[in-house]
Amino acid sequence: MPSRFRNFIPSEHFPAEKDRYVLYVNYCCPWAHRTIIVHALKGLEDIIQLVEVDARDATHGWFFSGQTGPARDPIYGVRWMKELYLKADPQYNGRITVPLLWDKKHETIVNNESSEIIKMFFDGFDQFLPPERREANKGPAAFIPQHLRSEIDTLNAWVYDNVNNGVYKAGFASSQAAYNEHVIRLFQALDRLEDHLSEPGHQPYLFGAYITEADIRLYTTMIRFDISYYTLFKCNLKMIRTDYPHLHAWLRRLYWNEGPETAGGAFKNTTFFEVIKRGYSSVAAGNGITPIGPLPHIMPLELPR
C-alpha cells in the first residue's frame, strides 16, 4: 500500500532547517534502516534528530517501550506512534509505519516513504554540511551520480520488486503456490545480482568504485538474509555466505568498512543483529522464539581458508 504522506524537503511549506525535523525509526525494519544509514553516511546527527521506536504491538502498532529506545516519545511524551499519525491527520486510518519524518514546527508528518526520505537526506540538508559532504561537490562519488542516474533507478526498481519486497512476498505468502513462485523469483534475482557483481565496472560496489543509492537499498535486505529471511521467511534455497561469493564479498565489505567513505562505519554501526532476529521471530514465526544461528551473524572480511 502506498504511503500517505509524501511531502518534500526543501519545499515552501517544509524548508531545510536545522533541528526542526525528527526521524522515527525501528532498527529491525529494513525500510527504516535505509534512512538510518543515509542519516549516518551524510553526518546528519546534529541536524535531524533520530528517535527509536523499539516495540510493536500486534493490534495497536509501534510504541515506545523503553527497552532499547525511550519509554515515551521525547518530543510529545506520547507512548503510541499512532498518536503522531492522528496528530498529523485526525481522520487517519491507514497503516502505522516506520520510518516517519516529522516536522516539529508544523507538528505534522512530512513523509513516511523511505525511498523519498533518503532522497531528501542525500542533498536536502547539504547547506548545513561541510563542502566535501555536499553531493554537488562529490562528482563521481555522489550517491546518485548524474551519469548513472537512470541505471541506478532501473536497478532500484527491479531490486525493490524482486528482492527488498520479494522476501516479504515469500514470507507472507498465503498459499503454497504463491510462496513457490515468489521464492523462485527471489533466487533468480539473487543469481542475477551475483552475475552483475562479477562484471568489470561493478566492483567493489554495484556501480564501481563508490557506494551509491543502489548499494544502500540492497544492503538492508542482504544483511538480514541469512539470519532472518532464510529461516523465518523460508527463503532457503541458498544462503548468501555459502552460495553467492560476489554478493557475500560485497556485503562484508560494506558491513566491515569503517573508513571515511562510510563516515566511520555507517553500515556496521547501524546494524543490530539481535534486534533484527528478535523482531522477525515475533512477526513471522509467531511465537517469538529467536533462532540462535547462523553464527557468526556476519563472516569476517577475510574468510578463513
Ligand SMILES: N[C@@H](CCC(=O)N[C@@H](CS)C(=O)NCC(=O)O)C(=O)O
Ligand atoms: N513504504 C514504506 C514501508 C514501511 C514499512 O512497511 N514498515 C514496516 C516495518 S518494516 C511497518 O512499519 N509496518 C507496520 C504495519 O504495517 O503495521 C517505506 O518504505 O517507508
